[in-house]
Amino acid sequence: VKRWRQEHRLGSDGFMELAWHPGEAQVDFGVAQAVIGGDRVGVHCLVVSFPFSNMRYVVALPGENAACVCYGLRLVFEHIGVVPMMLVFDNATGAGHRVAWDKVTIVKLFALFLAHYRLETRFCNPYSGNEKGSVENAVGFLRRNIMVPILNAESYGQLTRFLLERCDALANNGHYRKGTSIASLFEREKEDMQPLPRIGFDAVDWQERRADRDGRVKVDGNYYLAGPSWRGWSLEVGLRAFDVELRTQDGRVCAKLPRVYGSSPVTIRDPAVLLPALGRKTNGWPESTIRDDFPAKLRLAVDHMDAGDRRHAFRLIARASDSSGFDAAVRAGEHLIEQGRALDEASMMMLARRIKAGEPVDDVKAPDLRVYDAFMQRKEV
Structure with a gap:
């Protein structure tokens, strides 16, 4: 067969050199x-x-x-x-x-x-x-x-x-x-x-999905958690190279999660999306799926809080998460607990921003912002 192919090979067989132009x-x-x-x-x-x-x-x-x-x-x-x-x-x-x-x-x-x-x-x-x-x-x-x-x-x-x-x-x-x-x-x-055009191209593929009773949507065989508040809703799913954005039809963002390639055995979620639900139903904390996402000292402190203090803590962490991310928010909360301080909004927000910016705060005393309250009090002359 090889000899026959050599004898009957066409003169045009082979590759031509190609010329490439600038650009x-x-x-x-x-x-x-x-x-x-x-x-x-x-x-x-x-x-x-x-x-x-x-x-x-x-x-x-x-x-x-x-x-x-x-x-x-x-x-x-x-x-x-x-x-x-x-x-x-x-x-x-x-x-x-x-x-x-x-x-x-x-x-x-x-x-x-x-x-x-x-x-x-x-x-x-x-x-x-x-x-x-x-x-x-x-x-x-x-x-x-x-x-x-x-x-x-x-x-x-x-x-x-x-x-x-x-x-x-x-x-x-x-x-x-x-x-x-x-x-x-x-x-x-x-x-x-x-x-270059003035604005770069946002490479996102929008698809429509309906959230199940747990507030999850299925994309490429994996489940992404939008949050319990959105169960049964028709959501828009934006697929990017590195993240998945979940939002409502009117543009409200439910969650922005890392995109997983391959099969994930667990639901991909941002713990912050469950904080509002815990703020309403504090008794669900002991069995919550995000309990293990809290640092040990902060988790122990929340375990010993009553319903009112838990509700207040979850709402503070949720606000800090919105501006600085969940990890920075819970680290800020743990730092305040280690200093023997109660959780307050001003300290939580400021510490979370510092942690997000990469500042080392583990060895820094948590700021006592009560001095500003004293400064703003009217004094009689």
Whole structure:
């Protein structure tokens, strides 16, 4: 069979060298191992290559859906300060679905992204990696030169910032053929690209879901908690690359939760959404699902409170959570308890903001704001 194929091989078999113009970019995904927040995960690396200059950029993402594609491309565009004229994609990614050999249907979210940045796009033929050889090589190059040894980062955002900086540093190398640095060629290439729009594209896919009797909505096989107040409501679910936003039809935000990829054995929730319910039904505290989310000393203090004090504590923590997040709010509450102080709104709000800003408050005495009350009292002269 091999000999027959060699004898009957057509003269047109083989690959043609392709010419790429300034402002044209190729896009593809690769997977590499990294440690994110202490867990070793497979990071989906969105690689953008500019064949004319051989400039390459990579963004770390948790998946390859349309929201991740749009979010990653926006980061690259804002990093370089311009927008390319043309994007060349793989056979089929989260941006589109191949419905026939020569036809790809672009998903709605990515179509909106293309309109926002005034982009043209083209999808390669199936099994035709040579049509985007620049980005195919860039995926392997960046994985070997940046992702080894295994990187350790607190978040995907921190990892992405490091990767983009390393890509800029690698651009000081010379072009393999043109006899000058990649960085100088890319600066020349950017002159043929489009300016950034004033407002970046919010890559969010809105879908309608109905909350069950527990106030949960099901998305991609996982349950996200909107809160008991919204049970039975028809809610809008906004899917982004890293979070899921739940809101009512009139725009009221119920919760904003981290997006989970894969199957989660538990409901994804923000403990703060249950605080209003506990403020109304304080007897539910001992069996509450968020009791273990409280720091030990604050949890013990709440256990020994009567109904009125619990109601007051939950409402204070809820207000601090709205401005600074649940973790900062309960840490502020625990700090006040450790200092032998009762929970008051002014101290809770101020401490929670300081904790959110990253200030170390563990060894700092909680402020006594009663001096301001004395200062405001009228004194007789």
